[in-house]
Amino acid sequence: MKYPLAFGLGETPSLPKQERSRRTREKLIQAAAQLFEERGFEKTTSNDIAAAAGVSIGSFYAYFSDKRQLLLLLFEQRLAERLDAVFSNFTEEDLIGNDLRGCIERCIHRTFVNKAETPGLTRLIYDLASKDEAVGALCRRLMDDSVQNLAALLRKAISLNLTSLDDPWVTATTIVYAVEAVARKCVLEDELPEPAWKPYILCLTDMTYSFVFGRQARPTCR
């Protein structure tokens, strides 16, 4: 890029100097993610991370102010992937569609999958939430987003006369936390394989569906 004719012909459009640096940083982040997952935060030392990344401890401190900052970075990176949590891909059209129950089920299933994809890091987040204020804030934001999302849907459902809940926020909170808790237990704690999630997902789906939509739908006996 700097010497397009004399040197740059062909490949390597990437920055020459910064490239090595970027890779070192990346190696550190990867190593940290793995070690944090394997051993937890406290039991991973900055020296461990540097060693696992195959770089010197000096490089570690060139890129991150300390272990905790790297951890936060990691969270922020993964946050985006997880922000579509629980009921985020549940649209208003789904509410009036004819596969409401299926939609709910898929949303719940998605929550299980989310956890299964990065089990170590997810565990880590929960562990640290109570210790580190910043991590706690991230977690709460994540959950709040989910609750807010679902509450908005419930409000819509109310206005569409699909249900007669009186407190959509409390209901949303209850559902989101229930789904989260069961997903955590199945995936992170018991480490059940995906097929074994089924009954739990169905149970949560039933409970949610009957609780939210059972009220209105039933007078006519369907």
Next chain:
Amino acid sequence: MKYPLAFGLGETPSLPKQERSRRTREKLIQAAAQLFEERGFEKTTSNDIAAAAGVSIGSFYAYFSDKRQLLLLLFEQRLAERLDAVFSNFTEEDLIGNDLRGCIERCIHRTFVNKAETPGLTRLIYDLASKDEAVGALCRRLMDDSVQNLAALLRKAISLNLTSLDDPWVTATTIVYAVEAVARKCVLEDELPEPAWKPYILCLTDMTYSFVFGRQARPTCR
């Protein structure tokens, strides 16, 4: 109190050895409980505990093999108080009584109160569950007991034809974890005062009741 006749008369010449020793031990346990609650496990040093208990660090190691063992001991002590968790005081008579809903509500309320009584220690348990195998086992046992308890009740309800659940274990798990999660959020995370628990408790009660017993109420429609 333990030796009312043999020792309790007079002025306890120089404190029976075993009595003094028991007290030292107790002081250490109390101090540890408080410090663990306040600062968490990792940030409490064994020297801190001894100092807070007003005894020497040497005594600490005379009574406990290490910090972790003391922690486990603490848990076991508190475990008993908490073993009546969630639905443990829900009897079979309640099932056929005419205040089923009120009984459920009281059980859920009890879970909230349980957490509010020792918030620090409860937080601690959750924090350590994923780090320390033994703590994790204790936690799981606690939850399992609750689930088992409720599952037994559900089975009973099925046999009494009060509900038509097909998987009492999964249902019990879902309910217990849902109640736990919401209680944790309200009490430990948001630190809501008791009156503010109400809507959440009602929501959980409704959800549980409608999910479990709502099926039976509808005989005429099916």
Next chain:
Amino acid sequence: MKYPLAFGLGETPSLPKQERSRRTREKLIQAAAQLFEERGFEKTTSNDIAAAAGVSIGSFYAYFSDKRQLLLLLFEQRLAERLDAVFSNFTEEDLIGNDLRGCIERCIHRTFVNKAETPGLTRLIYDLASKDEAVGALCRRLMDDSVQNLAALLRKAISLNLTSLDDPWVTATTIVYAVEAVARKCVLEDELPEPAWKPYILCLTDMTYSFVFGRQARPTCR
């Protein structure tokens, strides 16, 4: 020696437990003093001090919060010995005695001796005065005491009509700093042996004497 007869009658009123501890502390202080003198502050590590004292690094931090605090302690200890600096043993009687010049000379000589007794530590103090605020304050206090002392004497001399200075404080400052500077050069910088101090001490004496008392003595033209 520790338990001479039964237990404490006779000698050794000193604390038994604290004794070992006091010795460790003392060993550390001694070792630090020597190392600081030999290598200076920055080039002495806390590990060096512990090693030189023959104790573990842990003990170092049991007694001192860090290297700097130990240094300050050292200064405060030595401060007392040095507070009788420059003109402190110059009494008002000396002013009207018939060996005024001899008294001045002895005071100046004392300043040289003072520095020769703990050359390393004295050097250290000067080195650190500009780096460390607390050390600087100590140094300034030391000098100020000397100046104040001499200024008081000069004021007395004025009131006795022995001299006609108009600014005793400035004069005192000048004399004290002049004596200090020359003493420092001879003793600490050039490391002259005591006999070689003589001409410098005489020169300072002459200068001081003629400057302060030369004015009044001269009306008669000698």
Next chain:
Amino acid sequence: MKYPLAFGLGETPSLPKQERSRRTREKLIQAAAQLFEERGFEKTTSNDIAAAAGVSIGSFYAYFSDKRQLLLLLFEQRLAERLDAVFSNFTEEDLIGNDLRGCIERCIHRTFVNKAETPGLTRLIYDLASKDEAVGALCRRLMDDSVQNLAALLRKAISLNLTSLDDPWVTATTIVYAVEAVARKCVLEDELPEPAWKPYILCLTDMTYSFVFGRQARPTCR
């Protein structure tokens, strides 16, 4: 400026190599001077210097073997400016002129001004003099030059029968160190503004004048 004909015409095609290099070097020296003054030697890192100079750390080591060498270089540069210290601009004509006292006063004043011009660097020199052999040597050389200078003047004064000192070297040493010490105190330590120097300068002038030339002046009783 150095190659006005050979290079100065035209637009400096791409900056003559040696010129660019000279500038890089100069930037480093300037940055170092400033940082050393501000923070002291130990607290200034080589990376800080390079950063402040706006060049890479690699360049730093291309021009200087290490931090210490750069410091020495700095001293040597500033040495020249300061070599006219204390009595260097005191000529033999002044000795026989009719403003001898005024000349002395101006010389002393010059010493104060010298320090006030580069307070940070001057402090630095004193700080390092005892740590670094080379810096110490530079300092001593500086002082020796002043002493030698003054001693030569005093010898001249003796030969002109203006005074009757018996040891011009010791006298010169005493005067030079006295002036230095008071100047240091006023300017570097107390950071007095220039007007406040006056009484000290007058006191030093008086003391010097009366000590050196008071002897000769007295036959006539003034």
Next chain:
DNA sequence: CATGAATGAGGCTTCATTCAT
């Protein structure tokens, strides 16, 4: 020449644990 990423020795400090009294 300039760059700046990488290095790693070495300093600082904590704290679980031991052991002589």
Next chain:
DNA sequence: CATGAATGAAGCCTCATTCAT
């Protein structure tokens, strides 16, 4: 039993210096 001084492994972090580009 109680004491608390002593221990030292182990973590954290800095910064002078090198070297490949």
